[in-house]
Amino acid sequence: MSSKPLSESPDRSPAPARLSACGLRSRFGGPFDFEVQAGECVAIQGPSGAGKSVLLRMLADLDPHEGEILLDGRSCTSMPAPAWRAQVVYQAAEPAWWEATAGEHFAHEQRGFLDQTLPALSLAAGLLDSEIERLSTGERQRLALVRSLARKPRVLLLDEPTAALDPASVARAEALLSGCLAQGMALLIVTHSADQARRLARRIFHLEHGRLETQ
Numbered sequence: 001m002s003s004k005p006l007s008e009s010p011d012r013s014p015a016p017a018r019l020s021a022c023g024l025r026s027r028f029g030g031p032f033d034f035e036v037q038a039g040e041c042v043a044i045q046g047p048s049g050a051g052k053s054v055l056l057r058m059l060a061d062l063d064p065h066e067g068e069i070l071l072d073g074r075s076c077t078s079m080p081a082p083a084w085r086a087q088v089v090y091q092a093a094e095p096a097w098w099e100a101t102a103g104e105h106f107a108h109e110q111r112g113f114l115d116q117t118l119p120a121l122s123l124a125a126g127l128l129d130s131e132i133e134r135l136s137t138g139e140r141q142r143l144a145l146v147r148s149l150a151r152k153p154r155v156l157l158l159d160e161p162t163a164a165l166d167p168a169s170v171a172r173a174e175a176l177l178s179g180c181l182a183q184g185m186a187l188l189i190v191t192h193s194a195d196q197a198r199r200l201a202r203r204i205f206h207l208e209h210g211r212l213e214t215q
């Protein structure tokens with residue numbers, strides 16, 4: 001009788017990718033086939049109108065699409081849309097606000113997260129009492145990032161999240177995102193900044209004429 005040494009692990013399938021796109025397509029492009037691992041950042045670049053936002057919105061199941069999207073091996077179609085979007089969070093280039101003040105966009109349980117995260121982006125706690133309309137564009141953009149991260153996404157889809165920020169604020173936002181990546185969040189970020197793509201991402205996708213290529 002032969003026996004395996006204890007140090008040898010039994011045959012195990014590798015863990016599925018955090019996010020997989022299989023034959024994903026819309027009338028604006030595809031099919032797209034790629035995987036993003038837990039803790040990985042992929043940057044998406046390409047000319048204006050190439051379909052980068054549509055790609056992110058398809059991944060969040062917000063735009064019509066064909067093909068399959070999997071989260072940790074589970075198909076998007078196997079769970080209710082709100083459950084999918086709670087884990088695969090999309091932040092638009094111009095995020096929507098539906099309450100009068102900043103603080104009303106956060107749940108009571110998120111206050112601990114806010115106490116930690118607002119200072120990391122140089123946002124004063126008092127800003128939560130401000131009316132959204134009175135915030136600067138850059139304050140709103142940083143607040144949108146805090147709101148997205150407060151949802152503790154498994155996959156975060158960011159569309160030009162630092163376009164309105166000064167260099168120091170960009171650096172703080174990137175440091176915050178790097179910390180989330182270290183904790184296992186997967187990130188897809190659309191950015192027109194090649195420097196930002198290089199700083200954050202292991203892989204850079206280029207989208208043009210409906211085709212996605214790795215740079």
Ligand SMILES: Nc1ncnc2c1ncn2[C@@H]1O[C@H](COP(=O)(O)OP(=O)(O)OP(=O)(O)O)[C@@H](O)[C@H]1O
Pocket residue numbers: 028046047048049050051052053054055
């Ligand atoms: N709901 C929609 N209905 C009709 N056309 C749409 C819709 N959403 C996107 N499009 C079109 O799809 C194309 C891709 O748009 P998308 O916003 O994804 O581009 P993008 O690569 O993100 O551009 P940018 O860098 O300027 O933000 C554009 O031609 C746009 O007009």
